[in-house]
Amino acid sequence: MKKIFTILALLALCTSAFSQNVALPFSVIRQDPAAAAMGGTYLASVGRHGFEANPALAPFSSGKGDVSLGWNLWQPSSTNYVNLDGSMCFKQRFSLSLGFSYGIGAAYESITSIESKPESFNPKDLMIGAGFGMRFGKYLGAGVKLRYIGQTLSPDSKLGTVSADILLSSRIKDFAVTLGAANLGGKVAVGKNATTKFPIPSSIALGLGWNHCFAECHNLEILADADYYFHNEFSAALGAEYSWNRMVAIRAGYHYGKLVPSHASLGAGFSFKGFNLDFSYLISKKDCPVNNSAVLRLGYCF
Secondary structure, X not given: OOOEOOHHHHHHHHHHHOOOOOOOHHHHOOOOHHHHHOOOOOOOOOOOOOOOOOXXXXXXXXXXXXXXXXXXXXXXXXXXXXXXXXXXXEOOOEEEEEEEEEEEEOOEEEOOOOOOOOEEEOOEEEEEEEEEEEEXXXXXXXXXXXEEEEEEEEOOEEEEEEEEEEEEEEEEOOEEEEEEEEEEEOOEEOOOOOOOEEOOOXXXXXXXXXXXXXXXXXXXXXXXEEEEEOOOEEEEEEEEEEEEOOOEEEEEXXXXXXXXXXXXXXXXXXXXXXXXXXXXXXXXXOOOOOOOOEEEEEXXXX
8 A cells, every 4th residue: 555645745856956055956957968867067068959959059960950859767756757859050050949848757755734635746847938049240149938837736836937048158169158048037936825935046157168079980079068046056167078979979977066966977879870779877976966867869860
């Protein structure tokens, strides 16, 4: 017989949903396996497409656009995410992207009142967003992302808000730099009659990148990201990718932080005639909740 959770269950869910008095921490999870495999770095990567990419650098990409379907096993045996993603670039001047993510957590049995019978319930996460980027001249780009992020912790406990990224980037030869504000949004409360509100994890973000092609078919990219969160927390990430002939990529990275616990990451990517398959795997201490998390994505670039 399954264990029945009442008030303690909601408290446990709130503990997982609120990291250091921050609401909706899942909004900073990297759903892109290329980024996840490189420690979560993405701010200064030029070649990536989709909603998870930096919209300020998307117009610098040589591709026209992409569509993808992904699956993310976050905190194994806890939450599964399904992700839909698409983007378009217009004349290497403008970019538009759309993203959708839906996560279902592990089921638990809840009781809404003393007289009621226990019912099985799965916590849920939701993200819907759009991004726009514009290139100014040869070296400068700016981008904005808008998204709705919401979470259902129990049948009577729902929260949600709108957040935004505002990013400014520059690319000069093999180097790229990005500075901006990420995940800006209002405070949220749990439940209809709740009076206490919690901020979402908003930050000032900085990204540095170097991307160089050797002998035409060998490419190396090194990225570094740093975030200072307004709730007085810091995170940093370092990642690298080697790719051969735009067909095979090997990635590795490390992420330091508390909001998303510190971890190492590995991954690979394969591309053929426009189709691409990417995978990432997170490695941390055995008792770390993100240990063994994995992201898989199938996409098509055109």
